[in-house]
Amino acid sequence: MSSKTPKKVFVEGPISPAFISDSIAKHQSKTNIGAHAIFLGQIRADQKEEGVVTGIDYSAYPEMAEGVFHQIREAAFEKFELSCMHIYHSLGLVPVGEISLFVFVSSPHRRPTFEALEYIVEEIKAKVPIFGKELLGDSGAFAWKENS
Amino acid sequence: MSSKTPKKVFVEGPISPAFISDSIAKHQSKTNIGAHAIFLGQIRADQKEEGVVTGIDYSAYPEMAEGVFHQIREAAFEKFELSCMHIYHSLGLVPVGEISLFVFVSSPHRRPTFEALEYIVEEIKAKVPIFGKELLGDSGAFAWKENS
Amino acid sequence: MTLSILYFGMIAEGVGQSFETWQMPEPLTAGQLKAQLLEKYPVLRDRKFQLAVNHQLADEALPIPPQAEIALLPPFAGG
Amino acid sequence: MTLSILYFGMIAEGVGQSFETWQMPEPLTAGQLKAQLLEKYPVLRDRKFQLAVNHQLADEALPIPPQAEIALLPPFAGG
Numbered sequence: 001m002s003s004k005t006p007k008k009v010f011v012e013g014p015i016s017p018a019f020i021s022d023s024i025a026k027h028q029s030k031t032n033i034g035a036h037a038i039f040l041g042q043i044r045a046d047q048k049e050e051g052v053v054t055g056i057d058y059s060a061y062p063e064m065a066e067g068v069f070h071q072i073r074e075a076a077f078e079k080f081e082l083s084c085m086h087i088y089h090s091l092g093l094v095p096v097g098e099i100s101l102f103v104f105v106s107s108p109h110r111r112p113t114f115e116a117l118e119y120i121v122e123e124i125k126a127k128v129p130i131f132g133k134e135l136l137g138d139s140g141a142f143a144w145k146e147n148s
Numbered sequence: 149m150s151s152k153t154p155k156k157v158f159v160e161g162p163i164s165p166a167f168i169s170d171s172i173a174k175h176q177s178k179t180n181i182g183a184h185a186i187f188l189g190q191i192r193a194d195q196k197e198e199g200v201v202t203g204i205d206y207s208a209y210p211e212m213a214e215g216v217f218h219q220i221r222e223a224a225f226e227k228f229e230l231s232c233m234h235i236y237h238s239l240g241l242v243p244v245g246e247i248s249l250f251v252f253v254s255s256p257h258r259r260p261t262f263e264a265l266e267y268i269v270e271e272i273k274a275k276v277p278i279f280g281k282e283l284l285g286d287s288g289a290f291a292w293k294e295n296s
Numbered sequence: 297m298t299l300s301i302l303y304f305g306m307i308a309e310g311v312g313q314s315f316e317t318w319q320m321p322e323p324l325t326a327g328q329l330k331a332q333l334l335e336k337y338p339v340l341r342d343r344k345f346q347l348a349v350n351h352q353l354a355d356e357a358l359p360i361p362p363q364a365e366i367a368l369l370p371p372f373a374g375g
Numbered sequence: 376m377t378l379s380i381l382y383f384g385m386i387a388e389g390v391g392q393s394f395e396t397w398q399m400p401e402p403l404t405a406g407q408l409k410a411q412l413l414e415k416y417p418v419l420r421d422r423k424f425q426l427a428v429n430h431q432l433a434d435e436a437l438p439i440p441p442q443a444e445i446a447l448l449p450p451f452a453g454g
Contacts, residue, residue, distance in 0.1 A: 017176075021169035024188065028165075028245040031193035037265070038186035040172065041375045044256060045179035058374075061304055061367055064351040089374060097176040101375045108192060110454070114266045117185070121258060125375045129348070131305030132373030144306040145373035189454045206453075209383055209446055212430040237453060249454045258375075273454045277427070279384030280452030292385040293452035 009069045010062065010091045014098035015040075023086060023104055033083050033106045037113035039121050041101030043094050051137025055095040056145060061129040072123045080116040082107050087120065089130060157217045158210065158239045162246035163188075171234060171252055181231050181254045185261035187269050189249030191242050199285020203243040204293060209277040220271045228264040230255050235268065237278060297323070297362040301333075305370040310339040320360075327356030329366065345370050376402070376441040380412075384449040389418040399439075406435030408445065424449050 011019075020038070027033055046053045073085055084106040094100040101124070105116045125147045132145035159167075168186070175181055194201045221233055232254040242248040249272070253264045273295045280293035299318045308314040324332075326347050334340050347354050348367040360366070378397045387393040403411075405426050413419050426433050427446040439445070 017169035017172040020172060021165035024165040024168060024247075028190070028247075031191075031244050033190050034192040036186075036188040036190060038184075038188070039258070039261070040184040040186070041258075042176070042181050042184060043179075044182040056373075059305060060374075061302065061348070061351075061369065064348055064367065067351055096179050099172075099176075110187070110189075110269060113187070114262070114269075118262045121262075121375065126372065128372060128374045129304065129367070129369050130372055130374035131370060133305070144370065146371040147373055147375065204452075207384060208453075209381065209427070209430075209448065212427055212446065215430055269454065274451065276451060276453045277383065277446070277448050278451055278453035279449060281384070292449065294450040295452055295454065 007070075007073070007086075009066065009087050009089055010060065011088050012090070013092050014090060014094045014100065015088055015102045016099075019088075020099075020102060023102075027084060027106055030083060030106070032108055034108050035110040035113045036104065036106045037117040039101070039103040039117050040099050042099050043096045045096045046134075048134070048136050048143055050141035050143065051139060053096060053134045053136060054138070055093050055135045056100065057093050057133040057135060057142075058089070058091050058100065059131050059133075060091060065128050065130060068128045069124075072120060072127070075123075076105075076116050076120050079119065080105075080107070080112040081109070082112055082116055085116070085120070087124070089124070089128075093135075155218075155221070155234075157214065157235050157237055158208065159236050160238075161240050162238055162242045162248065163236055163250045164247075167236075168247075168250060171250075175232060175254055178231060178254070180256055182256050183258040183261045184252065184254045185265040187249070187251040187265050188247050190247050191244045193244045194282075196282065196284050196291055198289035198291065199287060201244060201282045201284060202286070203241050203283045204248065205241050205281040205283060206237070206239050206248065207279050207281075208239060213276050213278060216276045217272075220268060220275070223271075224253075224264050224268050227267065228253075228255070228260040229257070230260055230264055233264070233268070235272070237272070237276075241283075297360075299329075299360065299363075300365045302365065302367040304367065305373075306343060307340070307345050307368045307370045310343055311337045324360055325356060326354040326358040326360060329360055330356065333368070340368075343370065376439075378408075378439065378442075379444045381444065381446040383446065384452075385422060386419070386424050386447045386449045389422055390416045403439055404435060405433040405437040405439060408439055409435065412447070419447075422449065
């Protein structure tokens, strides 16, 4: 573990397309970068028994989650030749069609960006204590989401 | 080959972050999408013998390139479970730090987006007749780029 | 020793609270603590969860340190 | 037969033009056409290129159709 302080990952509510383009624009002065890869998780209107998903209400164990995000960052920088890495995840309500996860990796070359993107997303899904309550229809019903 | 007409891929000059966020925003009404993956190619300030790269002047054999892009699209839709796919490439001058390639794939699930993103980028680099003149320093020197 | 116990997501919903403190007369392992939790909250027997001790996932043999922060974590759903 | 011949990138730079037409008295293959191009433009011997015939990469045995559009393509640099 390095001594770097954990970076802020959680944002309240959905992640906007404008936030994403701002992040991209901030990397245009980094002229050693040749390739960026981005992953976005978007809320799907899945049909469940009790109704259609209208949004997910995210919560987390933030003190532990920040630590796990930090470990994932450190491991990814160790494994792949990356210039930059940014991870953002929503807390609170994210309506259907909106974005709840934004992973952004940059490198001089394309290959490390593909490998790092997939690694980071899979690690987040498997290891970070984030919980999701799927809101169903408009009856007040809900179901707890579980990553596969 | 399907009978779909080829989609417009080439754009004049750099691809702006605002163009990218507009593309993302347009997908928020597609509520069967759960995952997006994006690749961006950015011009690097590489040090060459005759000077530092200040930009790349792209040209293409457009009639053939559009056909190859169309084949890549069809093959990717065949191989991977994708909801959407968009490819944009610059023609003309793209200065260092700016974006010349934007590949955007969407799917209900994350796995096809990782696989399709890498497949499409590698196919474009290997098969599309696009040519790049790297402008070096400010002496008017240049070198022809070659994908590896 | 005094333990802080945090419940999240469907676990908090099941036990009807998100936080409590437990006074423990003597040292115990994570596995022993889990058994006591299942005894106090039978609803937990039907729910999947992992135990974290001081922000780290714990296996059953781990001795619980004094003043530990315990968390009951239902399946993760990030992304 | 009349062929349209297109030159791109470093190939256009080498031959000093990007387009010309050739009158060919009799049918020929892509390999035979390539030999004639190398004869007319010795500079091409030092440059890597592929031949496309009517927008498709052609191997040497391909017979060139009448009125074909021929392109000399240097290494690709997209991305």
